[in-house]
Amino acid sequence: xxxxxxxxxxxxxxxxxxxxxxxxxxxxxxDSENLSNKKVYKIFLKKVKExxxxxxxxxxxxxxxxxxxxxxxxxxxxxxxxxxxLHLEMLHCHSSTRERKEFYEEVYExxxxxxxxxxxxxDMGCGLNAFSLPFIGFENFEYIGMDVGKEDTKLINSxxxxxxxxxxxxxxxxxxxxxxxxYLKKIPRGKFDVCFLFKMADVLDYNGNHKNTEEFVKxxxxxxxxxxxxxxxxxxxxMNNPRxxxxxxxxxxxxxxxxxxxxxxxxFYIVKKI
Numbered sequence: 076x077x078x079x080x081x082x083x084x085x086x087x088x089x090x091x092x093x094x095x096x097x098x099x100x101x102x103x104x105x106d107s108e109n110l111s112n113k114k115v116y117k118i119f120l121k122k123v124k125e126x127x128x129x130x131x132x133x134x135x136x137x138x139x140x141x142x143x144x145x146x147x148x149x150x151x152x153x154x155x156x157x158x159x160x161l162h163l164e165m166l167h168c169h170s171s172t173r174e175r176k177e178f179y180e181e182v183y184e185x186x187x188x189x190x191x192x193x194x195x196x197x198d199m200g201c202g203l204n205a206f207s208l209p210f211i212g213f214e215n216f217e218y219i220g221m222d223v224g225k226e227d228t229k230l231i232n233s234x235x236x237x238x239x240x241x242x243x244x245x246x247x248x249x250x251x252x253x254x255x256x257x258y259l260k261k262i263p264r265g266k267f268d269v270c271f272l273f274k275m276a277d278v279l280d281y282n283g284n285h286k287n288t289e290e291f292v293k294x295x296x297x298x299x300x301x302x303x304x305x306x307x308x309x310x311x312x313x314m315n316n317p318r319x320x321x322x323x324x325x326x327x328x329x330x331x332x333x334x335x336x337x338x339x340x341x342x343f344y345i346v347k348k349i
Contacts (some may be wrong), residue, residue, distance in 0.1 A: 079110070081104050082120055088222055089127055096223050096252045098150060100126060125148075142168050142203075142230055150237060158209075158241070165206040171274050172203045178338040179210040185336050187212065189345050193268030196246075197221070197297055200253065200275035205231045209242050216245030219263055225250050253279060253287075259294055270297035274341070276322070292346065300346040307340055317342045 080097045083089050089097070101123055110116045145165045152158050166176040175182060192213050198204050199301050201220035203325065208218060219230050231248030239245050251261050253275075272291065279287040292300050306317035326346055334345040 076253060079116075079120060079123065083123060083127070086124065089124070092127070092162045092223060092225060096225075096250075096254075097127070098125075099252050099255055110250050142227070146230055146233055149234070160207050165203055169203040172207065175338065176207070178341075179207040180212070181338055182343065183207075183211045186301055186343070186345055188333050190269060190347065192216075195219075195267045197262065197267040197270040197295070199251075199262075199270060199272050199291070199295070200278065201231070201248070201271070202273075203227070203231075204271065204273065205234055205238075205246070205248070208238065208244060208258065214243035218242050218244060219267075220246065220248045221251040221262070223250065223252055238285070259291070262295065265296070267295075269299045269301060271301050273301070273303045276302055276304065276319075285321055285325065288322075289329075292325075292331075292348075293329065296345070298349045300348065302344045302346060303341050304344050305340060306337060319334035319344075 076082075079101055080094055083097050083101075084092070084094070086167075096246050103125055104119075104126060108115050110119060135277040138306045142165065145161055145168070149158060149161050152161060163176055166172040192206075196216055198218065198220045201222045205218060205220050218229075218235065218320050220235075222228055222231070228250045235246045235248065249261065249263075251258050272288075276285075276288040279291060288302075292302070302322065304317065304319055304322075306314050308314060318335065319342075322344060323333070326344070332347045334347075336343050
């Protein structure tokens with residue numbers, strides 16, 4: 076186990092992941108292979124890396140150290156205009172936030188036109204969403220961002236210490252492995268006003284069914300859940316009908332209400348549980 080985890084961490088694109096996450100993936104994929112056999116070991120290592128690529132590294136930029144450099148510039152910046160520019164640069168460092176970086180104000184405006192401004196926000200699979208919060212349009216809230224990236228979680232925590240002084244919101248980043256059976260127990264206690272689940276349903280449902288997304292929507296202690304999906308295929312073709320009928324049927328079956336809207340490359344469901 077230790078050798079394969081170390082071999083995975085040697086790859087630059089996986090170096091920001093936590094060991095416990097990689098261990099759980101290895102354990103989940105392992106199926107009695109004889110890893111003492113070099114050929115079998117190489118095949119298994121490739122299988123682990125392919126899974127991690129599809130669920131994590133595909134969203135990251137190749138130069139991960141750029142994030143740390145941008146964060147350092149933020150800490151030392153004295154200019155509001157420069158800070159805005161640096162936030163946009165940071166959002167460009169993750170594929171999902173890069174796609175929506177020009178639309179965050181529109182997204183937040185449409186979300187909070189339908190629900191009350193929150194005092195407590197949960198963001199599951201947050202990526203670099205924390206750096207979009209200055210565009211949310213209000214202050215005085217707590218933000219909990221949860222993600223698998225160990226180093227990115229540290230980055231988020233550094234930023235949230237700075238955000239209290241700059242933008243009057245607080246929070247913390249928490250490392251979480253959504254493939255751990257007990258990952259929901261890592262969510263801080265207490266009720267949230269809203270939970271973001273941006274482009275995470277496909278990751279939760281990686282095994283091919285939608286049970287994990289349904290379990291999350293049902294069990295997360297939040298009045299509202301905002302679930303988003305890409306509106307382009309893997310080959311970057313625009314979907315003719317981006318709405319997820321399975322998700323709408325699920326929400327109706329659970330007797331929740333929802334609103335729907337789209338921006339460039341992404342569609343959003345505002346699910347109201349109460």
